[in-house]
Structures are given as C-alpha cells and as structure tokens.
Amino acid sequence: MAQELVNALEPELKRLKREYIADSLVTLDGWTDEILAVIRKVSSRFSTPLFDAQVARVAASTISRAEADNAEEFRDSVNRAVGVDFQMIAKPKGMTDYLEASTAENVNLIKSIPADYFSRVETLVLGGMKDGLAPTAIARQIHDETGVNARRAKLIARDQISKLNSDLTRQRQTAAGIEFYKSVDAGDVRVSGAPGGKYPNAKISCYGIARQDIGYGPGIYKIADGATWNGVKGLHPGKHHILCRCVGLAMIPGVNYFPEKNG
Template sequence: MPAKRKKPLTLPEIRPNLGIEKEYRKALVLLLNDIAGEVNNTLIKDFNRQAKQEKTVMAMDGIADWLAHVIDYLATRWIKKLDVLAPSISAKFVNRTVSNYEKFLKLHMRNAGFTVRFQITPYQQNLLQATTEINVGLIKSICSQYLERVQGQVWRCVTDGYDLSALATNLKKEYAITKRRAEFIARDQGAKAHAAIERAKRQELGIKRAIWLHSHASRTPRPSHLHANGKEFDVSKGMYLDGQWVQPGELINCRCCSKSIIEGIDL
C-alpha cells in the first residue's frame, strides 16, 4: 500500500513586535535628546551670549575657526560615546527581536505538533552581525547629520545678521526633522531585522515555502505587494517584485509579512 502524504501545514504569520520597536525608538530619541542638550550647552549658549554682547565680537574671519572647533569637539566627543552606546542599543534591539521571533515560532510549531530547538548557525551569526552593524551605522548617522544641520543653521544666523530668534526657531525645526528620522529608523529597522531573522530561522528548520501577506497598513500601498497577497514564494529568494527579489518587510516602509508552509510528511 503506497504511503499517504499529509497536506502541507500553514503556520500563523509572525509580525514585528511593536513593543520592541517602541523601546528602540525611545532609545534613539533619548540619544538624540542628549546630543541636542549638549549642542545647546556647548555651542548655542556661548554663541548667543557673544552675539548679544556685540555682533562684531565674532568677525567673519574668526567665527569659521570657532564654529569648526566646537563642531569638531562635539563630533569627536559623540563619536567616542557612540562607539559604546550604538552597539549596545543595536545589540539589545536585535537580540530582543530574535528572542521574540523564536518564542512565537516555537509556539506555532508546537501547536502544529512539532518540537524545535534553535541553534545559532554560522549563517545566522553572520546575518545577525550584519544586521547589528547596519543599525550601528544608522544610529551614528543621527548624530553626524544633526550636527551638520546645526552647523548650517548657525552659519545662516551669522549671514542673516545674528537673528537669534530665527536661529532658535530653525534649530527646533532641525531637531524635529532629526527626531522624525530617528523614529523612521526604528520603524523601518524593526521590519528589516524581523525579515532577516525570519529568513534565517526558516532556513534552520528547512522551511522552503511561505505565503506573502500584504499589510494593508499604507494609504499608498505598492501595487506589486498588494498583488502578491496570498501567493506562495521560495523563502531562500523571496518574491520577485518590481524587478528584484524581496522578502516581506525588507524594503523601506514595507509592513508585509508571511506565513510559513510546513511541507507534507509521508506516513
């Protein structure tokens, strides 16, 4: 009598954890607040004091050296601090993402009748290291880009005749822009890290197929992602959309996810 074959099982989707994303966003905003506070105490207060005393106290031939010195000081100081802070923030974020995904994958596998024990393979180790380093680079870029914006606004204040009121307003705008970028990084990296970890865990368990699920969260969804909803794809490659192979949640602002398919087992 020929062996029977079970139908493939479809596991529930696992979505990025919003609590982890929130904590990561909070850490980035707190970091930005520390940078902004030091900028205010080290650069802005001194600049405002001298400008109020006498608008000519920092002539154009001297302000360039002063401004460059202060910005270099702040950049050097924060580069050293971020060499410690950025890896710590990133590692905590990535490790929590891994733990969260493993917890739900174990639960879904157990409910399907399987017991799994995860191990860190060389492929996973390299992937997690790459994910962490990408996060570190993005965290450091928050500092460098913010300082560049501050420097530009101070220069504008000088060329506009030391309009301190305008400087204060413009610095608030620059802070708001940088804060939005930090929040975007947290949201986007939450989805990207989840996608990378999901791909690695599926490879570890030999899961080869999955079903794409559109998030329906965006007001202007990508038509290709919407069209991919409910379709199967090879998890080693992803889905071929708009001329490239992509995983759910991998592209900027993509909130799509997927359901793992457990292939049938001969009885």
C-alpha cells in the same frame, strides 16, 4: 545630543549677536571660528572611544533582543500551523555570523547620526549668523533640524528591525525544511497598492504580492526566491519596500498547505 548642543550654543550666540548682526561685516571671520569651536567641542563628545563602545553595546543588545523575539514568534507561528507545541528554538548555522554582521552594520548607522546631525547644525548656524538672524531664530532652526533628525533615526531603526526580522524568519524557515511561504499584508489602508487605501499606485504593491498566484496558490512563493513585482525580483516579506509590514507565513505541506489543490 541636541540638549548639550543647545546648552553650549545659546550663550555663545547671545554673546556674539552684536558682532554678527547688521553692519559688522568686518568681524565676519572672528565669530565663525568661535561658534564652530563650540559646535565641534560638543560633537567631539560623540565620537570618542567611550561613545563608540556605548553604541556597540546598544546595537548588540538591540539585535539580540530582536533575535530572541523572532525565535519566539517563529515558534508560535509554527505551533499555530501544526497544532502541537514545538519547543525547539533553533539558531541555524550561519545565523551567528549574520547577527554579528548586522550588529556591525548598525554600529555604523548609529555612528553616522551624530556626524550628519552636527554637520547640518553647522550649516544652519553659520547660514543663520551670516543672514543676521536672531539667536532665538537660529535656536528654532536647530530645534526643527533636531526633530527631523530624530524622525529619521526612528525610521532607520524601525526599518532595520523589520529587515532583520525578515531575514531571520527566512533563515529559520529554511533551516526547518520549509520551502514555501504565504505573503500576508498588514490588512489596513496603509498597505501599499491596496485599492481605496492611501497608496493605491505604489510601485511595489504588498497588496498585489499577497494575492497574485504564480502557480503555488495566491500569495504563495518559494522562500529561496521571494516574489517578483513590477520587474523587481527577490522581494521578501518585510522587505518589499522601506517599512514594509508584510509577514511570510510558513506553508507546511499537508498541514496548512495542499499543493495538489493548486496544481
């Protein structure tokens, strides 16, 4: 996306440079139309039915791969707890609908990326030209914006996968008849609320959630309810905050969970 834009814009910016730099206020309107036409020609390539179909394919295959990984991870975690090989990979009732809804949501998220990107670039290019910046300076701003955009896209992708994982695990645990989970944080300095870590004063403390005891044992909660922290209810592992890395360990009574000990 960014490469196509730069390829199309660079020669235009160079060609128009003489017009928009210095005392050429008279021709102000001429170049804006031309440069906008160049940007829109590139951006229109990312809003065609063909592009939409590609987006839908990418979203569907990403979601289904994440679902398969989650099924395997769930099976392994139950096997570790129970100590026997439990082969069933269940796709509980309602999960297909949930996966379709997630795919649709992600299609919209992905489609919003080029739209946002090109509108920011338009603002940058027009602003830069009005200020009489050299094409190389404008190109550098586009380059920076592209980096910001790529980091934002990566963050959205990671957060979406982590939320999907959290929801799928919860659905699988519930379908397997499991009632409680233990919240386990990532155990490093980036854990929110960890004393001596990077974010000791975070509003939602994954560290605290993994340790507080609401009556079922430290860090143990009902799957149906999730945890409460700082007045925020329904906090589920993997979704405590953006990029939360906590996991919910299935608590199986008599296997790895002995409720009578906790009263």
